[in-house]
Amino acid sequence: MTTTYLIKDAALLGGDPVDLLLADGVVSEIGAGLTAPEGAEVVDATGLVALPGLVDLHTHLREPGREDAETVESGTRAAARGGFTAVHAMANTEPVADTAGVVEQVWRLGREAGYCDVHPVGAVTVGLQGQQLAELGAMADSAARVRVFSDDGKCVSDAVLMRRALEYVKAFDGVVAQHAQEPRLTEGAQMNEGELSGRLGLAGWPAVAEEAVIARDCLLAAHVGSRLHVCHVSTAGSVEIVRQAKEKGWNVTAEACPHHLLLTDELAATYDPIYKVNPPLRTQADVEALRAGLADGTIDIVATDHAPHPHEDKDCEWAAAAFGMLGLETALSVVQATMVDTGLLDWAGVAERMSHAPARIGRLSDQGLPLEVGAPANVVLYDPSHRGTVDPSESASLSRNSPYVGMELPGRVVATFLRGRPTVLDGKLQ
Numbered sequence: 294m295t296t297t298y299l300i301k302d303a304a305l306l307g308g309d310p311v312d313l314l315l316a317d318g319v320v321s322e323i324g325a326g327l328t329a330p331e332g333a334e335v336v337d338a339t340g341l342v343a344l345p346g347l348v349d350l351h352t353h354l355r356e357p358g359r360e361d362a363e364t365v366e367s368g369t370r371a372a373a374r375g376g377f378t379a380v381h382a383m384a385n386t387e388p389v390a391d392t393a394g395v396v397e398q399v400w401r402l403g404r405e406a407g408y409c410d411v412h413p414v415g416a417v418t419v420g421l422q423g424q425q426l427a428e429l430g431a432m433a434d435s436a437a438r439v440r441v442f443s444d445d446g447k448c449v450s451d452a453v454l455m456r457r458a459l460e461y462v463k464a465f466d467g468v469v470a471q472h473a474q475e476p477r478l479t480e481g482a483q484m485n486e487g488e489l490s491g492r493l494g495l496a497g498w499p500a501v502a503e504e505a506v507i508a509r510d511c512l513l514a515a516h517v518g519s520r521l522h523v524c525h526v527s528t529a530g531s532v533e534i535v536r537q538a539k540e541k542g543w544n545v546t547a548e549a550c551p552h553h554l555l556l557t558d559e560l561a562a563t564y565d566p567i568y569k570v571n572p573p574l575r576t577q578a579d580v581e582a583l584r585a586g587l588a589d590g591t592i593d594i595v596a597t598d599h600a601p602h603p604h605e606d607k608d609c610e611w612a613a614a615a616f617g618m619l620g621l622e623t624a625l626s627v628v629q630a631t632m633v634d635t636g637l638l639d640w641a642g643v644a645e646r647m648s649h650a651p652a653r654i655g656r657l658s659d660q661g662l663p664l665e666v667g668a669p670a671n672v673v674l675y676d677p678s679h680r681g682t683v684d685p686s687e688s689a690s691l692s693r694n695s696p697y698v699g700m701e702l703p704g705r706v707v708a709t710f711l712r713g714r715p716t717v718l719d720g721k722l723q
């Protein structure tokens with residue numbers, strides 16, 4: 294039997310305080326001055342914002358294969374600490390998640406861990422090799438019910454394969470999530486191409502290498518009448534291309550990552566690989582364009598691209614270091630700092646971009662639903678007035694590659710409920 298929780302005086306989507314009763318896995322009552330049923334636990338949420346459980350469309354959990362960096366269990370513990378109740382686990386594991394067997398394994402590990410729903414992403418091509426299509430249909434029909442397909446980490450650069458993948462996923466209402474990186478234009482690339490990369494002597498990753506692939510894929514998606522999702526949009530030009538595709542009514546969605554909303558390529562001047570990520574940190578003008586695009590809905594969602602790496606892959610010289618940074622536990626704080634505290638989004642807008650919309654894109658039926666009576670009790674309680682310094686030793690991740698270490702960020706996840714059961718309570722994992 295699950296405990297009943299009465300959440301008192303929560304600012305639902307930042308609005309007036311209300312009480313929420315969570316019983317039998319659902320939101321069973323919402324109102325002012327609710328009385329606690331016998332045996333119910335009361336949670337004082339004065340000053341806390343209540344949001345629907347967050348949904349991440351882009352997480353790297355590293356299992357199977359790199360359990361030294363993260364496991365499904367450790368990654369979903371980090372997710373719960375970040376307010377997430379569902380994550381999509383990217384396919385660039387070892388072995389690659391390119392068969393029904395591997396996606397079912399990841400899905401089962403998520404269920405066993407129990408911290409947050411895990412929806413495996415299926416690879417587009419066998420072994421992420423970009424040569425032949427993986428068994429998309431078998432993954433869709435598996436127990437994991439895969440709807441999102443991506444070679445993330447690598448770009449599906451072959452236009453014929455990309456077209457065939459877009460055509461194929463239509464049969465089960467799937468979506469191809471593209472890591473847009475023209476490989477020839479980014480050979481050996483280390484950081485954003487610009488005046489600074491020249492000065493630092495690091496090979497440049499030009500904006501056009503992202504924008505050219507996004508433009509091509511928007512055209513392909515329109516041509517075959519399929520759904521395209523663009524991963525980690527990082528440039529002002531990319532925002533503009535997605536804006537134009539949407540104006541034409543094409544079925545294109547896009548994500549921005551917290552780090553691209555806050556950090557710039559200036560940080561590469563430290564030569565600290567903690568700031569090395571794919572696509573790279575860009576310029577302040579790109580940051581502003583991403584924020585504006587996220588505010589006006591051109592960019593549909595925030596996705597973390599949580600990319601754990603063990604210290605030996607990060608504590609080395611820049612050129613030898615792995616691309617990627619942690620993101621799950623700090624995502625909501627970075628979104629508060631960049632979008633809410635700047636007046637660009639209200640909390641309802643955050644709920645749309647971090648819960649409702651990612652669940653819709655991933656075709657999840659039981660996540661990202663509005664917090665109404667009868668809805669699954671997936672709830673985050675968040676304290677936006679909290680101020681603290683990011684401390685890596687508090688992280689639930691097995692890796693420590695957070696670019697925010699030592700930074701002051703606003704806000705703290707106080708509680709996360711997954712179908713009425715707390716995974717985090719009083720800021721602590723349950």
Ligand SMILES: NC(=O)N[C@@H](CC(=O)O)C(=O)O
Nearest residue numbers: 353445446570571600616617
């Ligand atoms: N974002 C990154 O820099 N790295 C990701 C791969 C990816 O998202 O492209 C990873 O798997 O480490």
Ligand SMILES: [Zn+2]
Nearest residue numbers: 445446472524
């Ligand atoms: Zn990627």
Ligand SMILES: [Zn+2]
Nearest residue numbers: 383445446598
């Ligand atoms: Zn990624």
